[in-house]
Amino acid sequence: MVRLKRVGSTIANIPWAxxxxxRRPLVEPQSELADCGYVAISAVLARFGRPTTLVEIKNRLGTTSRGLDLRQVRDGIRSFxxxxDVIFFDTARPESYPTPGALLLKQGHYVVLESRRGSRFNVYDPQTGWSFRTHASLKRLSHGFGILVDASAPSKVSANCRTQHAPRLGAHWKMSSASVSRLLTLFGVSQIMALALPLISMQLIDNSASLGAASFGYKVLIGYAVITIASLFATFFAEVTDWKARKTLLGLGTRHAAAAIIAKPAPWFENNSSTAIAGKVRAMNSYLINQVEAYRSFGTAIVSFVAGVLVLTLTSPWLAVPSLCSLAVISLFGLLFSDLQRANLATVVETSQRRENFLMETLAQIPTIRRSASPARAKARFVxxxxxxxxxxxxxxVIRGWKAAxxxxxxxxxxxxxxxxxxxxxGEGRYTIGAFVALGVYKDLFTSSVGSLIHLKFQQREARTHVLRCLDLIPHAPSDPPATVSVDKGxxxxxxxxxxxxxxxxxxxxRISLDAEPGQCVLIRGASGSGKSTLAKILVGLHRPNSGVITVDGQPxxxxxxxxxxxxxxxxxxSGSIRDNIVxxxxxxxxxxxxxxxxxVELQEFxxxxxMGILTPVSEKTVxxxxxxRQRILLARAIIGDPKILVLDEATASLSVDMEDxxxxxxxxxxxxxxxISHRPEVWKHAxxxxxxxxxxxxxxxxxxPNPGVSEFDTDTADVACAPGK
Incomplete structure (x- = not known):
């Protein structure tokens, strides 16, 4: 009875779903941990028909490396x-959830509630995208705090707020070039060859009764050879076309991505971690691969659709009715199952991430846990x-199994x-056996092509989210690069x-002020967390100051x-040779x-x-x-270019006192x-x-x-236990 009620509720919710x-708008997904609140604001604005980029939201609200709190998210929505309003609601009652609005989960993560029907919510998760969530799943993660947003239109619309449409990369990179068009034409020809196979089969079957056994066997062999050769050529042309299309598009995309990243200023790398940059490149590659698959699927679907329509029209169009009805029901169930899979994906990502974090952060410290805690508790936590x-x-x-069944x-x-x-x-004599076989094949081609076109529509929508992640890697109008200073004096x-x-x-x-003259050794010291490493990054241009002036040889x-x-x-x-790391x-x-x-740097003898000498492979994990x-290899890398200005941030901390000196x-x-920059008093005498x-x-x-005097026998423990050659 309970299951019947659930089935009835699911069917009743289909129109709402x-x-x-x-209604689900396109929202730029989260790439940085601290961007969750900004993405939630973007999703709320997009829900009301006002898509806004994360850059625009950050420019209006300000930026943070720690993430937005509930009050800041509320103020961000109000600023548009x-x-x-921030509310505290009863998690046991679905109707009390802030809909539409944002929900703060227990792990500090935000999700946006777009609408509700009964105990089901249309939810946007900044990490996994849109999905339907049940009240039970949200109740388990929520602690009762959220932001309720008024659904009425804003009284005043910002002049610089514009609707964002995901641009097609093909418009920028001329993906529909003549070479790609020729490849698609070749692919279409291969598909037409494949479509001729059912007709050959029909002729063989229909003529089998009028031929003798030997003649029929001969015809079967000839037909089989023709079908096999045609199939081989069709498959070969399809795979070659797919490979060339991938090579063309991915090669073009890789060149543009590399050029765009190289041209980025230092602040761009401040706001994008290495993981985020890799994610942007992967998103671009995913979009390009989706484009190749879309071209291939579209070509196959169109050719098969036309062939199926022609054959069914010439025979009996009513034979397509059962297939189309079945296709509609399958598509509807596929949509519902896909949403269940997307909701489950959010749980899988969360639980897997917690397990991986435990593996990386805790199990690697088992010796420490043995000294200070009980390994049994760590084991229970891992289990x-x-x-x-x-x-x-x-x-x-289970969801995938039910979907397949x-x-x-x-x-x-x-x-x-x-x-x-x-x-x-x-039986009425309207078809031969051969025509029946061929008709079944073309019917399947027709229904599969319609299904492919429907799937392609959803696939292209999903692919546009990849475009949003890599917008800043798409070539735009060239901008003036920052002026490069040539250091002459230092x-x-x-x-x-x-x-x-x-x-x-x-x-x-x-309001930091300091001077370093040519040939001087300037020492910067201070307590941990006082900003020494940050200052070093500003000195070399990795961070851009919020205010103030930096000059090198009198030039900005x-x-x-x-x-x-x-x-x-x-x-x-x-990961490369010692030579690669130095050059x-x-x-x-x-x-x-x-x-x-x-x-x-006293590494020559080592x-x-x-x-393998200088060609010995090394990396951060080299045993x-x-x-x-390791530090001396990095020192050699910096010194080999004979720089006029050299900044060292604890660059000799792992060396012995004598070698450092x-x-x-x-x-x-x-x-x-x-x-x-150094904590070690032995370095201070050089200043x-x-x-x-x-x-x-x-x-x-x-x-x-004066240097307080340090024993010449003081050495770094890391160097005492190192491999020969120290």
């Missing part, structure tokens, strides 16, 4: 003219997380009706520079300088230059001791390489401007000028004091 699907993830994945398998049942019923109807007509000056990671975040640097510094290099704490080795994609360096850089050896002395003898960072973001100049 179809209307809700049609809509009435919005619970694995169980929840497995249950979510299992539910997805329902589809097969409907197709079987449709086939039974068609065969019975066609057999009756064949004078660098900061005047009242302030910085915060987001306009809504706390100030990290507050906008983030690009020839003759400046650095070794920062965030620098990493790439780092520069073309004008010889083996002599590499040898001099290795000698300066490299010579390796079986047997100490932290000091020798390397810094060699670097200073090159008469370059050296900015050093010509010292600045101390305060926790309030200020900085003060400090007079040079």
């Amino acid at each position: 179809l209307a809700a699907v049609r 003219g809509y009435a919005a 619970a997380l694995s169980k929840s993830a497995t249950l979510a994945e299992g539910k997805g398998q 329902t589809t097969n049942l409907l197709k079987s019923a449709e086939t039974l009706i068609f065969v019975s109807w066609a057999a009756a007509l064949m 004078f660098i000056s900061l005047n009242s520079v302030s910085f915060s990671y987001g306009s809504l975040d706390r100030v990290i640097l507050d 510094f906008t983030g690009s300088a020839i003759g400046m290099d650095a070794v920062l704490q965030s620098d990493r080795l790439i 780092f994609y520069r073309n004008n360096l010889s083996d002599e230059d590499i040898g001099e850089a290795l000698q300066l 490299v010579k001791s390796l079986p 047997g390489m100490s932290g000091g050896q 020798r390397i810094l002395n060699r670097i200073k003898r090159a008469s370059r401007t050296l900015v050093v 010509d000028r010292t600045y101390v960072m305060r926790e309030d973001g200020s900085i003060e100049s400090q007079s040079i004091t």
Whole structure:
């Protein structure tokens, strides 16, 4: 009885579900963890017919690296003219949920409730997109806080707010070029060849009775050979066409993506992590692959559709009625099952992510857990997380199983009706056996082509979300690149520079001023968290200050300088040889230059001791390489270009005191401007000028004091335990 009620409720909700699907606007998905609140605002605005980019929302509200709280999301919706209020609601009552509005989940994640019917909600999740959620699933994740938005139109519309339409990449990159058109024509020819096979089969079957056994066998062999060869050619042409289309489009897209990323200024990399950038490139590739599949599917569907319509029109159009009815029911069930799968995907992503985080963060620290806690509790936690993830994945398998079973049942019923109807007509002498076989093939081609066109429509809608993720990689009108400063002397000056990671975040640097003259060694020290590494990134142009002026040799510094290099704490080795890591994609360096850089950082003997020498492969995860050896490779990378200004952020922290002293002395003898950030008192004696960072973001100049004296036997423990060659 309960199941019958659920089925009845599902059928009753079908009109609402179809209307809700049609209302779903296109929303730019979340790519950064801190963007969840911004995407929620974008989804709310899009729900009221006002699509807005995340860039426009951030420009209006300000940016933050920690994510928006409930009040900030409310104020963001209000800033566009809509009435919005934070409410506390009863999670046990579906009618009390803020619809339309935003819901704050227990893990700090936002979802947008577009509409409700009974206990089902039309929900937008910034991570997984649109889906239908039940009240039970939302109740489990909600703690009762949300934002209720007034559905009435805003009283005042911003002049700079415009409707955003996802542009087609083909319009930018001329994807429908002559070469691609020729490939599609070739693919169409191959499909026409394939469509001739049922006619050949029909002729063979119909002529079998009038021929002798030997003659019939001969005809069968000839027909089989013709069908096989035609099928091979059709398959070959289809695969070659698909490969060439993918090669053409992906090659073109990759070149444009690489050119766009290379041309991006440093602030773009501040706002986009490496994971987000990789996601943009993957989104672009996904869109291009979808385009190739769309071209192929569309060509196949159109040719099959035309052939099916012609054959059915010339025979009996009514034979297509069972197939079309079955197709409509299958499409409707497919839509409902797809929505269940999308809702389940959100749970799978959440549970799998918690399990993976536990694996990466906790299980790797089992020795520490043994010392300070009970491993049994960690084991129980892991079992619970694995169980929840497995249950979510299992539910997805059940949904897919029911979908496949329902589809097969409907197709079987449709086939039974068609065969019975066609057999009756064949009994009346209207069709031959061969025509019946060919008609069945063309009928299947017709129904599959209609299904492909319907699926293609939904696929193209999903593909447009990939376009939104990679909008900033699409070539637009060329903009003036930032001026590149050429460093001749090495004078660098900061005047009242302030910085915060987001306009809504706390100030990290507050009106910082400092000077570094050519040939000087400037030391910057201070407590952890005082902003030293942030200042280093500003000095080399990785961060752009919110206010203040930076000059290099008297020229305004906008983030690009020839003759400046650095070794920062965030620098990493790439997966390649030692030579690749030192050269780092520069073309004008010889083996002599590499040898001099290795000698300066005292790595030459270590490299010579390796079986493959400078061609030895290394990476961040290379076993047997100490932290000091890794740092010296990074130092060699920075020094080999002979920069006039060199910034070192804890770049020698893993070296022994004696080695650190020798390397810094060699670097200073090159008469370059050296900015050093270090906690180690042994480094301070090299400074010509010292600045101390305060926790309030200020900085003060400090007079040079004698080095307090450090034992020459003090060494870094990482270097003591390193591989030979240290």
